[in-house]
Amino acid sequence: GAVVSQHPSWVICKSGTSVKIECRSLDFQATTMFWYRQFPKQSLMLMATSNEGSKATYEQGVEKDKFLINHASLTLSTLTVTSAHPEDSSFYICSARIAGDSYEQYFGPGTRLTVT
């Protein structure tokens, strides 16, 4: 089956530093990847859509200069949280769609970010 991995699975960083999260499709090519954020006991909130070889599309209210997304290949997208603050602490989840496939999203296991 289609597998998506994320690295790291959890990270703790100090306020003001930057953190990079990787999302990889392991056994398929993904022209589109999505980045979500999920706070405790809340639903997933779409942050941005990442298209291979082009700029990401950010949802309203998401700061593109703070959450840098790079989709450099058909199997890798990265999310960098710049100048992290405690309020950025959350569960970050990526998903990917198989190129030319249906609307099914394959989700990664998520990355728990804690900013101290």
Next chain:
Amino acid sequence: LAKTTQPISMDSYEGQEVNITCSHNNIATNDYITWYQQFPSQGPRFIIQGYKTKVTNEVASLFIPADRKSSTLSLPRVSLSDTAVYYCLVEDSGAGSYQLTFGKGTKLSVIP
């Protein structure tokens, strides 16, 4: 942008059939309906997807009436391991853009 409404929580005994309904009154022609399951601190897992009428796979059935303003996920004979949050998602991928709206989710608790 289609908004979805689901019950916040449901309880069920093991072995029973569970039906979770999602309302999506503003669903558009291009929209598909997808249900996901999420366990704590994990990414969601695809359960089933449909456009209209009935869809069935090895784990669930999805019923969508003709007006498509709602959908019902049916889980046959639930077990304790089905305790999770279930999300209804309406997806619009028309014209190359993506409108992804997750509902608040339904927390299903299966009781032994």
